[in-house]
Amino acid sequence: MTATAGRGPTGVPSTTAAAVAAAAELLATARDVTLVAHVQPDADSLGSALALGIVAARRGATVRVSFASPAQPPESLRPLDALGLLVAPEAVPAAPELLVMCDTAAPERLGSLADRLVTARSSLLIDHHASNPGFGDVRILDPSAEATVVLVHRLLAEMGAPVDRPVATCLYAGLVTDTVGFRTAGPAAHRMAAELLEAGVDVEAVLRPISDDHPFTWFDDLAGILHAATLDVTAAGGHGLVSAVVPAAVMGRHRVEEVDGVVDLLRTASEADVAAVLKQVGPRRWSVSMRSRTVDVATAAVTLGGGGHPRAAGVTLDGDPDEVLARLRAALTAAG
Ligand SMILES: [Mn+2]
Numbered sequence: 001m002t003a004t005a006g007r008g009p010t011g012v013p014s015t016t017a018a019a020v021a022a023a024a025e026l027l028a029t030a031r032d033v034t035l036v037a038h039v040q041p042d043a044d045s046l047g048s049a050l051a052l053g054i055v056a057a058r059r060g061a062t063v064r065v066s067f068a069s070p071a072q073p074p075e076s077l078r079p080l081d082a083l084g085l086l087v088a089p090e091a092v093p094a095a096p097e098l099l100v101m102c103d104t105a106a107p108e109r110l111g112s113l114a115d116r117l118v119t120a121r122s123s124l125l126i127d128h129h130a131s132n133p134g135f136g137d138v139r140i141l142d143p144s145a146e147a148t149v150v151l152v153h154r155l156l157a158e159m160g161a162p163v164d165r166p167v168a169t170c171l172y173a174g175l176v177t178d179t180v181g182f183r184t185a186g187p188a189a190h191r192m193a194a195e196l197l198e199a200g201v202d203v204e205a206v207l208r209p210i211s212d213d214h215p216f217t218w219f220d221d222l223a224g225i226l227h228a229a230t231l232d233v234t235a236a237g238g239h240g241l242v243s244a245v246v247p248a249a250v251m252g253r254h255r256v257e258e259v260d261g262v263v264d265l266l267r268t269a270s271e272a273d274v275a276a277v278l279k280q281v282g283p284r285r286w287s288v289s290m291r292s293r294t295v296d297v298a299t300a301a302v303t304l305g306g307g308g309h310p311r312a313a314g315v316t317l318d319g320d321p322d323e324v325l326a327r328l329r330a331a332l333t334a335a336g
Pocket residue numbers: 044045103128147148178
């Protein structure tokens with residue numbers, strides 16, 4: 001394939017295969033690589049950035065990995081940074097040579113680093129959100145991929161980069177979390193997981209800190225949150241909605257690993273196909289996480305100005321909890 005094969009009229013590669021080839025070419029020639037995850041980075045976003053960062057650093061490039069907020073990565077994801085590539089957003093160059101944006105559904109998801117999309121000499125997007133409008137010079141954008149790390153894995157194969165234990169650990173962390181423990185993973189993703197295990201991933205060491213390790217003090221607050229949870233079986237077109245609120249005071253006492261686990265408990269409610277957790281991030285501002293078995297919560301989230309995937313989506317809304325829930329119910333009725 002020539003360098004221009006599969007490019008559309010704008011010069012942007014028009015197929016995923018052409019984009020992967022163009023991305024490999026970009027990474028092969030870049031001397032300085034800046035990889036960015038979305039704000040409030042998860043294992044898929046940070047794992048994608050760190051896996052590619054480790055490979056680029058080993059090839060001799062100057063590499064940094066960053067995200068705009070919060071100030072520190074989730075404690076459970078710090079072990080993924082085997083080479084110490086993470087830097088504060090202030091350390092990201094004003095005009096990066098190559099900017100790689102991982103799992104970023106929209107430029108706004110880069111927070112204060114979104115301006116680098118304009119100043120970067122070249123940019124590469126790697127993402128799997130169906131709502132992504134497409135941005136950046138080269139775009140590996142495939143909503144059929146279960147996780148962004150699946151696309152990174154494809155890119156590493158194109159680059160001929162070895163997937164050893166540190167790289168495999170980053171990829172596995174993103175894969176297991178974005179597929180909700182492989183529930184949404186297809187055969188190819190399971191084959192990828194097998195390859196990662198062969199590379200030496202310690203599954204328990206990766207997973208326990210992310211989802212199975214909570215301080216005892218969390219139980220008391222969790223009990224309060226679940227005690228106050230509400231069930232509306234008529235919501236979402238009769239599919240049912242279970243919801244809970246995490247007040248700012250509780251958010252302040254606990255890590256993101258604790259708070260983000262609430263929705264995974266709620267979604268087990270037999271009577272509801274949709275679960276929503278309202279996390280208080282301002283006096284009248286709520287970061288809402290939604291999970292669903294059948295209803296397309298991505299559509300509901302996009303309607304309200306958020307984004308995500310059909311089975312897992314999020315949005316930030318203003319108001320008191322009742323107002324926020326009313327808006328959610330209206331959007332879910334339309335989506336259900
Ligand atoms: Mn993802």
